[in-house]
Amino acid sequence: MRYQAPKGVSEYFPPRSQSFEWIRETLLTPIRQAGYQLLELPIFEDTELFARGVGASTDVVNKEMYTFEDRGGRSITLRPEGTVGALRSVIEHGLDRGSLPAKFFYSGQFFRAERPQAGRYRQFYSVGIEAIGSDDPALDAEVIAIAYSGFRALGLKAFHLEITSLGDKASRAAHRIDLVKFISALDLDKSTIDRAEINPLRLFDDKRAEIKELMLQAPILLDYLSPESLANFEQVQGFLNTLEIPFRINPRMVRGLDYYTGTTFEFVHEMLGAQSGIGGGGRYDGLMEEIGGRDITGIGFGLGIDRALLAAEAEGVVDTSVFLTDLLVIPMGGDAKSFAMRLARDLRPYNLTVEISFGDRSVKSAMKAADKGGVKYVIVIGDAELSSGLVEIKQMSTGTLTSSTLTSLVETLIETLSATIR
RNA sequence: GUGGUUGUAGCAUAAUUGGUUAAUGCCCUUGACUGUGAAUCAAGAAGAUGCGCGUUCAAAUCGCGUCAAUCACUCCA
Structure with a gap:
């Protein structure tokens, strides 16, 4: 029996796992810089919580x-999503x-039992933020800006940003009545009618x-917004403009979770084909109270x-150079092995990636491995170096050799390696 | 969930259209080149027809099923 991963899960392993890590860290950076703090949460919850929070009418x-x-x-x-x-x-x-x-x-x-395809997995990965109160x-504009700067x-x-406002409760109720009226006058097949009954949007x-x-003529929620909701939406747009974030207003946007408002x-x-949404979100006015919190x-x-990640690969912008090894010690x-291990230990605290060539390979094969793995610098330490007290530091990209004494080796390496653009 | 397409070594391709030992390249190891990478040449190792059943003298090739991936819809990150 040869086991395989369960249907529809995405797995990341080298070398692509580096790309994955790069994506996650890059998206997280502007979040941390805006003062958001980590919430490390369980991946399973009481079923009732999602039923109430996400909404009983949602797929x-x-x-x-x-x-x-x-x-x-x-x-x-x-958990099928993160907010709740x-x-x-x-x-x-x-x-x-x-x-x-x-x-x-x-x-x-996160987990959703859908039929998988590229970009749609039964176990998928997200980063998310919540700003409450x-x-x-x-x-609103800053939250959007954080996501934008991550991308x-x-x-x-x-990619482009689409925004709309779902307004307040009264606006949505008024719109819904007219929309249902409009849809009921249309000649639709049964499954479409069923979908409309669950959520006409x-x-x-x-x-x-x-x-x-047909839907071109349908009433649009934006036309039903209360003066306050409309003013609010216009202010959000104003801030997006000051931040020079381009956006399109899409009054027909539909979100699959019930809790969104405003x-x-x-x-x-x-x-990306059909699975084109790389991120999304919004405001949720009643959700806190719905699941037992303050209003x-x-x-x-x-x-x-x-x-x-799929998008970055499609655009050819994946950059995993941060993960390259700074130094390989051969x-x-x-005696040289002991020296190499101490050297690696002394260098790594300086935020340098240092590897040792294990297994007593020949210099040639170690060099080959270094070349293939994208190592930046290499040093060879043997009896000759140990007795002469001189070591040559080789920069792989140029082939240049630089000499250093054994006694000043740590300092020299810290200086040389840190100077390289990472 | 509905419909379509595709599954050959770790990766990428091939195999006379049903024909006998499933091929080639990359990757890996070694050497040419005693302790300094990429090129070239040589040698070597290991490894595959997703799985099951059927048709046939004979199946990678045809049929059915199944598993998976993928595309569109539904939906969403």
Whole structure:
């Protein structure tokens, strides 16, 4: 029996795992720089939490959750998204009691039992943030800006930002009545009618040309926004403009989770086929209260690491040079091996990646391995060096040899290696 | 979940259209080149028809099933 990974899970192993790591760290950097703090959360929660939080009418809850009974007879679900679990933790530990907004980030895997294809996995990876307890439109814009700068830091260009506002409860209710009225007058097939019954907004997202055509005439939620909601949305746009973040207003945007209100956004990549959403999020006015917390608002996003990686590969911008080895030490003989191990130990605290050539390979084969692995510098230490007290430091990219005395070797290497652009 | 396409060594391709030992390149090891990489040449090692059943004298090749990947829809990160 030859085992294989369960259907639809993404696995990352070398060399591509470096690309994955680079994506995750790059997306996380602007988040940390904006003062968000880590929330390390369980990947499973009480099933009821997701049913209430994500929304009973969503596909995510209805047909995509990994739900099972644990040994104590509890119904457990593998998290299909991050916001609800994060808020549960915030409420449970009173994290919204300090100064607001309270700002958190998380990263990890999520689970949805969908039919997989490239960019859509049953276990996928996201980084997300939540900012809780402020309705300042500047916060909306900053949250969007953080995601935007993450994608830009990856070097992505072929993507765009779509935003809309879902307004407040009253706006949505009024719109829904008219939209349902409009849809009921259309001549639709049964499965489409069924979808519309669950959530009439879904029809805005239909890929079929004839439906798109019909929906052109449908009432648009933006036209139903209350004056306050509209003013708020305009302020968000104003801040995005000051930050020079390009965006498109997409009044037909549909999000699959029930809790979104107000500002809602999506980052769409143009080279990924059908699975083109690389990130998205929005504000959630009633969610905290819905799952047992105070009635305060919040806003957040989730960015797909798997898809961001696919996008970066499609654009040819993946950069894993940060993971290159700075120095390979090739010891020849037992004394030299001890020396090499001490040298590596002394250098690594200076944030240098230092490897030792193990296994008593020939210098030639060690050099070959260094070349193939993208090592920046190499030194060979043997009896000759140990007795003469002189070592040659070889830069692989140029082939240049630089001499150093054994006694000043650590200092020389720290200086040489740190000077190289990483 | 619905429909389509594709599965050959670690990777990438080939195999007379059903024909006998499934090939080549890359990768790996060694040498030419006593302790300094990429090129070239030589030698060597290991390794595959996703899985199952069927048709046939004979299956990588045809059929059915299954598993997986992939594409579109549904949906979403």
